[in-house]
Amino acid sequence: MPRxxxxxxxxxxxxxxxPALPINPPKTPASEDGGSLNxxxxxxxELHWIASEGSPSLSRHARIILARSEGRPLSDIAxxxxxxxxxxxxxxxxxxxDGLRGLVHASTGKTRKRRFGESVRDxxxxxxxxxxxAAGEAFPRWSLRRLRAHVIRxxxxxxxxxxxxxxxxxxxxxxxxxxxGVAEPVAVVSDDVxxxxxxxxxxxxxxxxxxxxxxxxxxxxxxxxxxAFALGIGRGSVRRWMQxxxxxxxxxxxxxxxxxRPLVFTPEVRAAIVRYARMxxxxxxxxxPRWSLRxxxxxxxxxxxxxxxxxxxxxRILAEAAVSLRQQGSSSPVxxxxxxxx
Numbered sequence: 522m523p524r525x526x527x528x529x530x531x532x533x534x535x536x537x538x539x540p541a542l543p544i545n546p547p548k549t550p551a552s553e554d555g556g557s558l559n560x561x562x563x564x565x566x567e568l569h570w571i572a573s574e575g576s577p578s579l580s581r582h583a584r585i586i587l588a589r590s591e592g593r594p595l596s597d598i599a600x601x602x603x604x605x606x607x608x609x610x611x612x613x614x615x616x617x618x619d620g621l622r623g624l625v626h627a628s629t630g631k632t633r634k635r636r637f638g639e640s641v642r643d644x645x646x647x648x649x650x651x652x653x654x655a656a657g658e659a660f661p662r663w664s665l666r667r668l669r670a671h672v673i674r675x676x677x678x679x680x681x682x683x684x685x686x687x688x689x690x691x692x693x694x695x696x697x698x699x700x701x702g703v704a705e706p707v708a709v710v711s712d713d714v715x716x717x718x719x720x721x722x723x724x725x726x727x728x729x730x731x732x733x734x735x736x737x738x739x740x741x742x743x744x745x746x747x748x749a750f751a752l753g754i755g756r757g758s759v760r761r762w763m764q765x766x767x768x769x770x771x772x773x774x775x776x777x778x779x780x781x782r783p784l785v786f787t788p789e790v791r792a793a794i795v796r797y798a799r800m801x802x803x804x805x806x807x808x809x810p811r812w813s814l815r816x817x818x819x820x821x822x823x824x825x826x827x828x829x830x831x832x833x834x835x836x837r838i839l840a841e842a843a844v845s846l847r848q849q850g851s852s853s854p855v856x857x858x859x860x861x862x863x
Contacts, residue, residue, distance in 0.1 A: 558590045558613075565590065567621055582612050582624040589613055596840035606836070637678065642689060644677050649690055652699055663700050665690075687750060710740055717771050732762045732774040739763055786827070786838070793826050794835070795842045812846045 560568075568590075571583040581602055588598045589609075599606040615623030637645075648656055648671065653663055656671065665683050672678045672686075681689070710718075721733035731752060738748045739759070749756045765773035786794070797820060802812050805820045812820075814832050821827050821835075839846065 558586070560586075560590050564621070571621075571624065579624060582616075585609055585612050586616050586624070594840045594843075594845070596836055600837075606833070637681075637689065641678060645672055645686070645689060646693055648672065648677075649693060649695060650699075661699075663695075687746065691750070714771065715740075721771060721774065729775055732765075733771075735759050735762045736766045736774065786830075790827060791838055791842070794821060794830075794838055795844055797821060797824070797826060798839055798844050798846065814846065817846070 565587070568583045568587050572580050572587060574580075575583060581604070584602060585598055585604075588601065589595075593601075595606050595609050595613075598609045602609075612624065617623075645668075649663060649668060653660055653667070653671075658667070658671065660667065665686050669681060669683055669686050673680065715737070718733045718737050722730050722737060724730045724733070731754070734752060735748055735754075735758075738751065739745075743751070745756045745759045748759045752759075762774065769776075798812060798817055801810060802816060802820070803810065805823075807816055814835055818830055818832060818835055822829065
């Protein structure tokens with residue numbers, strides 16, 4: 522029988538037949554390696570429905586829970602769903618704490634961005650286009666912060682952020698004589714360089730074209746914040762590409778730093794890593810019977826099994842070998858120390 526056409530988020534947030542905490546918390550939480558997740562049939566049915574009918578994000582959250590209920594490791598779930606391992610753990614924690622309600626994104630139901638009527642927008646625009654002295658201020662030029670303080674003090678707007686005011690004024694031809702930092706280029710470049718930048722701004726590679734537009738906008742007098750808002754990037758990105766242009770010219774906008782090649786471990790090294798993970802860490806000076814990823818990595822480097830390895834890569838190698846550090850030690854006898862792998 523088809524379900525009624527209703528908002529999935531509303532259904533999950535207001536449902537009463539599925540409890541907020543549908544499971545008895547196990548000794549080891551499902552959000553940790555070695556944890557378990559045993560769900561009642563009605564909860565599994567709800568999760569399958571959400572996974573098939575929900576929005577992309579809500580469906581992904583449900584599939585995380587379903588995969589964990591099948592006993593899949595956190596790393597496997599992260600790889601299959603194309604998310605970070607921390608993301609998997611976060612949604613499992615929310616499900617353990619709040620049940621199905623925890624799968625709805627935290628922003629659901631929150632107040633949307635404030636919208637202003639045409640009369641308010643027109644009033645602010647008239648002020649921005651006129652002299653501050655005519656509005657009773659002692660300074661000759663506006664800034665966003667000064668204009669914000671003025672409109673709040675006069676009661677035109679009860680509250681607005683500087684960024685909200687910037688967006689409200691976006692597209693207005695603000696008079697240079699009344700505004701700071703207008704028509705003040707950051708650098709003087711030749712006509713040939715400008716033409717080169719204009720050509721590069723039409724490049725087929727979107728990232729290179731955007732860098733050229735950043736530099737063009739800055740040398741034509743737009744501020745960092747204005748360029749960042751217009752191109753939808755951060756002010757740090759604007760600053761970084763201007764610095765690259767000042768140091769290396771147009772060529773600096775076209776080169777891309779290549780990431781380092783990932784380390785490749787041979788089957789023999791992988792087997793040695795797994796062998797050490799199954800040993801008792803007390804043989805290596807640790808006080809407890811179980812490894813942590815950081816302690817295991819330190820021991821592997823100290824024993825010269827590897828020169829270096831990231832925590833994430835070490836976790837993947839152990840997951841592929843079905844080794845869980847949380848289940849090691851308590852039931853495994855102390856094994857003989859394995860010679861160091863050269």
